Amino acid sequence: MEVDSQEQLQRKQSTYLSLDENFEIQKEVYRGQQYSQIYFARLHMMRTLLYSLVPNWKSHLPVCTVLELKEGKECIIFGTLYKHMKLKPCILDEYSKERSVAPLIKPHNFMHQDDYLVLEDESGRVKLGGTKLSPSVYVTGVVVALHGKETSAGAFFVEDVLEAGLPPQIKRPLKSREDKYVVFVSGLSIGRSSSNPLQFQLLVDHITGHLGDEEEQGLAAEIVHLVIVGNSVEISRGLLNGQNLASKDQSRLCEPFKELDILLTQIAASLPLDIMPGSSDPANFALPQQPLNRCLFPGSTTYNTFRSCTNPHCFELDSIRFLGTSGQNIDDLTKYSEAKDKLDFLERTLRWRHLAPTAPNTLGCYPFTDRDPFLIDSCPDVYFVGNQEKYETCLLKGLEGQLVRLICIPRFCETGVAVVLNMRNLECHALTFGTQISS
Amino acid sequence: MATPSKNMKAFYKQKKKNPTGGISKSKSSKATKPAATDIAQLPHGVSLDLKDDDIEEEEKALREFDMNMAYGPCIGITRLGRWERAQRLGLNPPKEIEKLVKSGKVKLQSLFDGRI
Numbered sequence: 001m002e003v004d005s006q007e008q009l010q011r012k013q014s015t016y017l018s019l020d021e022n023f024e025i026q027k028e029v030y031r032g033q034q035y036s037q038i039y040f041a042r043l044h045m046m047r048t049l050l051y052s053l054v055p056n057w058k059s060h061l062p063v064c065t066v067l068e069l070k071e072g073k074e075c076i077i078f079g080t081l082y083k084h085m086k087l088k089p090c091i092l093d094e095y096s097k098e099r100s101v102a103p104l105i106k107p108h109n110f111m112h113q114d115d116y117l118v119l120e121d122e123s124g125r126v127k128l129g130g131t132k133l134s135p136s137v138y139v140t141g142v143v144v145a146l147h148g149k150e151t152s153a154g155a156f157f158v159e160d161v162l163e164a165g166l167p168p169q170i171k172r173p174l175k176s177r178e179d180k181y182v183v184f185v186s187g188l189s190i191g192r193s194s195s196n197p198l199q200f201q202l203l204v205d206h207i208t209g210h211l212g213d214e215e216e217q218g219l220a221a222e223i224v225h226l227v228i229v230g231n232s233v234e235i236s237r238g239l240l241n242g243q244n245l246a247s248k249d250q251s252r253l254c255e256p257f258k259e260l261d262i263l264l265t266q267i268a269a270s271l272p273l274d275i276m277p278g279s280s281d282p283a284n285f286a287l288p289q290q291p292l293n294r295c296l297f298p299g300s301t302t303y304n305t306f307r308s309c310t311n312p313h314c315f316e317l318d319s320i321r322f323l324g325t326s327g328q329n330i331d332d333l334t335k336y337s338e339a340k341d342k343l344d345f346l347e348r349t350l351r352w353r354h355l356a357p358t359a360p361n362t363l364g365c366y367p368f369t370d371r372d373p374f375l376i377d378s379c380p381d382v383y384f385v386g387n388q389e390k391y392e393t394c395l396l397k398g399l400e401g402q403l404v405r406l407i408c409i410p411r412f413c414e415t416g417v418a419v420v421l422n423m424r425n426l427e428c429h430a431l432t433f434g435t436q437i438s439s
Numbered sequence: 440m441a442t443p444s445k446n447m448k449a450f451y452k453q454k455k456k457n458p459t460g461g462i463s464k465s466k467s468s469k470a471t472k473p474a475a476t477d478i479a480q481l482p483h484g485v486s487l488d489l490k491d492d493d494i495e496e497e498e499k500a501l502r503e504f505d506m507n508m509a510y511g512p513c514i515g516i517t518r519l520g521r522w523e524r525a526q527r528l529g530l531n532p533p534k535e536i537e538k539l540v541k542s543g544k545v546k547l548q549s550l551f552d553g554r555i
Binding site for chain 1: 509516520524
């Protein structure tokens with residue numbers, strides 16, 4: 001068979017820098033500490049930041065702590081928000097004497113119109129009143145500055161609120177770039193009965209250039225990186241019922257990993273790839289999730305292009321900063337607050353400068369003592385979240401000229417959609433793989 | 440607080456006289472040791488009372504450090520860890536506390552550790 005073209009297509013390359021060190025917990029030692037330490041670190045870092053923003057906001061007002069509040073005195077207070085939610089599941093409900101008709105199926109959202117917000121700092125807490133701060137928007141764990149005064153009822157009437165806002169962004173050098181693409185895919189859910197291996201194989205073939213003519217292959221050669229954003233495997237719950245596993249069940253347990261490894265080896269042989277753990281992957285439960293163990297991927301780890309990463313994951317490609325999670329933070333926000341779409345939640349976490357404000361309240365989190373690794377110091381250029389229902393994207397513009405591409409990556413197992421980002425202009429499009437053969 | 444320091448010393452002195460009473464955690468064995476080794480380390484002519492006062496001063500200063508809200512919660516973290524965290528967060532904790540904690544003669548953790 002004659003080879004069509006004499007020249008070999010070279011894949012483009014980009015420089016990679018991992019910034020996951022902040023999310024690693026190998027150096028942490030657990031000494032029985034509680035979450036008060038991480039809340040203190042969060043409050044201190046955010047308060048220092050907000051304090052520097054106050055002169056531009058309302059310079060004429062005095063700042064005081066919650067305990068120093070006096071009735072009628074207009075001032076600014078800093079603190080962490082706590083949202084009291086009537087429907088939030090509480091362990092004490094099991095012990096309550098009166099058994100109300102509690103629904104067995106948990107609602108997907110725990111909001112109630114009686115929810116109220118409380119502001120807390122080291123000295124005390126105060127209930128918040130007024131209509132400026134909507135309990136449906138905020139969640140426990142957000143640090144804000146509030147302008148208002150104490151009422152006779154002992155609550156704090158909020159007149160204005162100051163959020164940290166988008167963090168500063170490091171300007172990228174505006175050199176004329178060529179088209180280089182990054183592909184994001186999440187929710188492969190290999191091992192689920194409804195997952196279609198052909199779909200992912202099609203994606204792999206497309207990326208590695210085994211599909212299509214020269215033009216297609218040329219496009220594929222411009223893909224420089226692949227990020228797998230969590231939930232790559234799904235272990236059938238039927239096997240994990242507390243009984244000892246028979247040897248045939250043990251091999252059934254490993255099948256999804258073998259399948260994933262075969263596919264990942266094909267990819268790793270072709271281009272750099274990052275794999276992040278998700279909620280259904282065999283990684284630790286609490287955020288930050290640690291990288292999936294290399295022994296799960298005996299074939300792929302032989303390639304240096306294969307990288308197992310933390311969740312959240314932060315890295316730079318050609319000095320463009322990417323930051324994203326496998327979805328647990330946004331899913332938790334969906335349960336405890338509301339917004340018109342998921343991109344709104346993404347934007348809020350950026351404005352609050354915190355990846356997962358509900359951690360450790362309702363989202364599992366490691367009890368750090370000296371820092372809060374989820375604080376966002378520098379604005380990313382691309383901010384993504386995986387395992388969402390549908391593909392959504394928008395370009396967020398900040399007040400100081402920051403430009404962020406927000407991406408919601410859909411679950412590939414259900415939608416067959418991967419997301420492709422052009423690093424030259426931060427434009428995004430979807431790549432859909434269908435396997436229905438029309439009759 | 441407007442308590443005269445003499446009263447504070449007397450208050451602490453009462454506790455010191457009975458180092459093993461009420462404390463059942465093994466961590467506090469460090470506290471019981473100074474009483475025995477101090478006697479061995481006392482140079483000639485220096486009375487036991489004076490040495491006790493020195494320990495009290497140090498422990499008093501450390502307890503002030505523990506209770507200071509600006510440096511965050513004191514439970515679940517060693518005093519040195521808490522000092523280093525305060526240093527890293529730019530809170531400028533007093534250098535004397537660092538020397539005291541690193542000297543090894545005082546308790547590594549706050550009074551409440553192990554009890555709450």
